[in-house]
Amino acid sequence: MNPRWLLLKRNLLDFWKTFRRNRMGLAGAFLVLTAILAAVFAPLLTPYTPTETMRDAEGRALTFAPPSVHAPLGTDDAGRDVWTQLVYGARISLTVGFLAGFIAMFIGSLFGITAGYFGGWVDNLLMRLTDVLLVIPDLPLILVLVATVRQLELKVSPLVILILVIGLLYWTSTARLIRSQVLTIKERQYVYRARAIGAGNWHIVRKHILPQIMPLIVANTVLILSTAILIESGLAFLGLGDPTQPSWGTMLNFAFDRNAVSNGAWWFYLPPGLAIIWATLGCVLLGNVLEEMLNPRLASHHLEGEQSIVTQP
């Protein structure tokens, strides 16, 4: 068998052993996986389509119907099944979140590696740019941007605009993290050696730096995903989603606008929120555990308690 594959397998096994002991990480993985599965297999999970109106025997729409055997999570103001919307909504929420997260991860890694590897004015410029982005309030900026882009009346889905805006604005933390990691790797012996024997920048980055920061990038991406999913839900709630392809945030926008709260239709506004928490919590747990494993923290501090003394005089 290929020795490199063996090495990878041994590392993965080792990783899995520590990981398995970590209940938080497992819980996170479970939450994320179930959300993805629900999105992928949405049509199998429900007999209806998200736009189908449920009607009673006389053909009237069953609006704001509480949960029942036919509609386990009740119906919305137009008589559509909430559960069906929820599983189909997972597709939109997760797709937007994942694509935006990947864009952010890509830009962040690119800038982080560039800044860390080349240093000097490139580093300075990129880091000041992240500083500036950090100070400008993000939601107002996004809202103004999206509103302006919409005004252009381009023939693109609002979802594409959301993906791009989120992806293009939330790369700063990744860039900073990757940069500091690249800085430490750059100082290591083999990078000097590689450079001494005349290896090009691209070669060094690909062969020596990327493999080492890859785990960190993965862990960070999972964290970024949670941010992207959250931001998407917020923007959709404010009405920037695609009403024809409702995500969880859009569902909540509908619920709020159509007075689900005053109608007591808790089955309409509770599930989408819980679904958002489900997915973001999963990503946060998973991402944090991955990061912690790659980058263990402080073992104890000076005020944690005293040493135990078990001697008898």
Added chain:
Amino acid sequence: MTSTEPLLSLRHLSTEFSTTDGTVARALEDVSFDVHPGQTVGLVGESGCGKTTTLLSIMRLLPVTARITSGQVLFNGKDLLALSETDMRRYRWKELSIVFQGAMNALNPVMTIGEQIREAIILHDLMDKTHANRRVNELLDMVGIAPSRRDQYPHEYSGGMRQRAMIAMALACQPCLLFADEPTTALDVMVQAQILELLQKIQRLLGLAVVLVTHDLGVVAEVCDTVVVMYGGKVAENGPVDEVYNAPQHPYTQRLLEAFPDLNRPAGSLAVIPGTPPRLNALPPGCRFAPRCHKAFERCRVEAPAETDLGGGHTAACHLLEKAEAHQ
């Protein structure tokens, strides 16, 4: 050698750490030595052999992962390990004070030097504020810092000055025993000499007992009355400096001193014996030095040697010496 009662007496002290991977590191095992009033004791050994752990065990400042599993720390005949934490606090700084390794971070960056010194005096109710302020000036003066600099912050001091300030702080409550944990590492050579000189001056002036932890065998020869050589968490050899340096009994000490031919040359380094110190969570059975010992024989690998009294306060732990004793 001294007829007085020891000021501090360690009896069979053992300390262990539980580590993150679930193993136990036996950092100290059966450590015993005495410190007499006004005496300077040198504590030497390779990095990681348990010097700092010894000091922290005495002052009971170990982290929560540590466990003192046996022994006594007799201070003026009273066992410090048997005190409650509240009672122990009264001993700290007032009776036993310590200058930590690396003064860089041992001072609080957002408090002035004067404030940090005065705080200790006030804490132990030694005097009121005005007197305490006067005492701070005296202390700074004694260690060679202009009292006008008392209101400055640590980052405004040089490395040597910070260590002087630490020493002034350690003397604030007039302790009778001072621990100095590698007080000169990370300082440049000139400053190292000045700090050692200062310590010696103060020791004589105040009649302090000092335990000096150091890497430098030259410093020990110059400054100390007795020397405790530690290896892998145990005391290898302990005795008056003259005797140990002229006739080292433990193979480890012998090797150290061979590697350090000229006692007057202060550039001695301890990292010259082939091999590495044992990992304390995976100790070899038998003598901890056996894997590196040039005189090791079968028994060394199965049985740990006991401490042998060689007379005149000189002890060493080695099977070879037990035989000699048995022959006598």
Added chain:
Amino acid sequence: MNRRDYLLRKIFFSLVTLAVVVVLNFLLFRVLPGDPVRAVIGRNVRISADTQQALREQFGLDRPVFPDQFLTALGQWARGNLGVSWSLRKPVSEVLLAKLGNTLLLIGLGQILSIILGVALGLLAGWKRKTAVDVGALTFSLIAWAIPTFWLGIILLAAGSTWLGLPTGGIVSPSNVGKPLYTVLPDVTHHLILPTLTLTILYMGEYMLIMRSSIMEVLGEDYILTAKAKGMSHWQVLRKHALKNAMLPIVTLIAINLGFTVSGAIYVETVFSYDGLGKMFQTALVKQDYPLLQGAFLLLAVSVILANFLADILYTYLDPRVKAS
């Protein structure tokens, strides 16, 4: 680095950020296709002749974009002239000023409560690491992080109005509208409970986490061991040596967090129909009132930049080292 250099650097950085915001705002404004005036008129025929004239003058569309239009815009913004709201047909600055007070009240309350509670809990959690307090605090902040702000608002709104009889929105009851604030204080307080609670929960988790890791880092420092060696009790060490050092990052965080705070206000004000800048922002978005949106963005961005700068100045008084990272 001394205090002067540090401040100069911070001033420079604030000015650069300000320039970025201003240019961005101008560019976005120019991105609008065609003649903005005609675009408005086409859609909103009820706009009065006066307003049309004001718009034309404001845009100066006959002149080149750069530098003329840019400089004109800059001059107008500097004088507080942010244009005219399309939907309200009032000067944007007037609209913004009218809403600013309400938002500051809400954000201020939320911040003060969450800082006090978050810092105290974070301190306790970090000090008593791995105990029940710590696990509880961590779980809380984890969930606070994962909950969408607006949804938390909706839940509290539903729960509070159903079970506690709290008002569902606004700042005062309809019968009290227009009366001076101090005469209707109990009513206002009543209305503030739910939105403030939402914001407090939202921000608290963040402060707790930062304080927790900050205090843990400080407690691992050598000077803490020195303080213990002096014979101080844990509590004394915490109060005299750890607290100030651990609080330093919080000051910076509060400033940086203001951007995040603003986002929270937009959601919370929307959910609770609270008559502030955030609610206005959302309405402007729905009504596609661009001058209002951009004016509000400019105001919010400039406020946050200014607050950051103030925090930097405050920092120089708290940290004797004043080292820029």
